[in-house]
Amino acid sequence: MKRTNPSGTESRPDSRAQRAPIHARPAQESDLPALIPLIVRLKRLNEEFDPMLKVRPDVEAQAESVLRAELKNPKSLVIAAEGTGPDKDKVIGVLRAAIRERPFYMPEAEGVILDIYLLPLYRRHGAGQYMVEHAIALLKERGAGIVTVEFPAQNEIAGRFYATLGFRPITSHHARIL
């Protein structure tokens, strides 16, 4: 799904539609109409991996209220991805992250990547890596000494992707429906 490449502009011998470098910037309130469906798509994708991640019927409204709150919260980070060329100004991806305190461990400030979603056409070519590294730089600026990421345990594609970026499992998150 995502390839490692620092520039985000690597050209692979795929169709021309797939040569789609992207550009990241802080999200604004005016991006909400574009960002909400992307978050919803990601949550629905997570449900594909695990029925314990069943999406709520009010997911759109929830996505909106969560994003609205995060745009105002200094501990939160919402990044919008735009296409380039003809897709300039088109929001094609999103990344949500937050700064959390670690009361018992060092480093004390943890940057957590909560969600990342790119429209299928803009995946690969290092786009995902570009987004993550952009977010890490911002989290570091805000004092994070460690960065973590959350995704469904069944999502092996994400597991491999983050492994190539130097991530490894640190805690496990287990669940049981009641």
Next chain:
Amino acid sequence: MVEARPPRSRKSVPLASPPPEETAESEASQTAALSERALRLARYYRGKVETVPKVPVRSLRDFSLWYTPGIAAVSEEIKRDPARAFDLTGRWNTIAVLTDGSRVLGLGNIGPQAALPVMEGKALLFKYLGGVDAVPLPVDVSTPEALIETALRIAPAFGGINLEDIASPNCFQVLEELQRQLPIPVWHDDQLGTAAATLAGLINALQLTGRTLASTRTVLLGAGAANLATARLLIRLGHDPHQLTLVDHNGVLHAEREDLDELQLRNRWKYRIALETDGGGRRGTLAEAMAGADVILAASTPVPGTVRPEWVRSMAPHPIVFALANPLPEIWPADARAAGAAVVATGRGDFPNQVNNSLIFPCVFRGVLDARARSIPDEIVIAAAEELARCTSTRGITEQHILPTMDEREVFPHVAAAVAESAVRLGIARVRATREEFYERARTLMARPAALTEALQRSGLVDPMPDEPVPPKNPR
């Protein structure tokens, strides 16, 4: 062609114009009569193929040559050089007709046992049309991995494997994996046979209507095994992917469709085509996709009215309409022509222009077996389609004749030779010969089964049809 099947969720589409009453009615009664007779004959003959010796047996003493002790020397020879199996046994001409029974005809997942009569029929076609010895082999597996494993384990007996009636998308995974791992040709007829026959018809239809593939805008209705393969081959042949629109029961397949993430996980072949074509620049419904299109290739729901005449009318001038669902085409040919279609093809033999994979698979296997090819890459599939189109074209094509009928089988050895030559050119042939030599070999091998069957019938070793009067021409 029997392989165009209804998609999993079948929506009932209101009919654009009611099908001609007598056509639908006579169709139904004809199908019922055929079903009843097939069942009666199955009871009578109890199987359609049998093992027939191809060596003389003058007395039981000959078995010391055909069997132990003499045969040990042959085994030792093959032990020394396994490739000798192709010279010293029937492996060179024997294939498996392998299925898990997960999608048989329009019947769905009926399982391996119930698939056996269909595989027997396919084996008969392979022998009669292609001179290929085919073993019907339905197997009891529940995962694509188990089917792959089974195919790998039976491969020593076979010179090729024909996969049959395997549900999409598992069929893609099974074919890809076996093509990667096995040193013999593997083919999935529901994908490749149908796609190649479609391509051959389309090449001639484009020529008739003065089009080139590179400037053609095409809609494919249905995104199952056949149409995904057709789309891939079209692009490979030079069709602009951005002029190619696939439509399924969710509408135009494009890169931003809601179900794309799910497809990435469950059907990466369809996902890839979605990204590559991105809906051919279209969004929305079939009607929106067809507006201005040059060609529609429908392999979807066997319900006339799935493609409506007014949508055909909205296409570019002199459009090409392939309505390949069986037994009922997506639009009746008469309706399509009345709506302006210049060339109409269906999957049926009782209308002109039957897109029939029986025009392809006997020739492809004859060709790859004769060249002892290691695989069947897309180049070979395209070579078969192009040669079939060319053979038809040199005999003269019209709007009513873009493909040979099954009565014009003299083209078969030509297609087989083109396949074999293509394998040589690609460097995957283990037998090198000229095109003429391949042609002669194919012609001989393809003619033999008809002569054999006729001889068996004439001698009374094969019973005449029990429900027909004995022909008077051979009075005892």
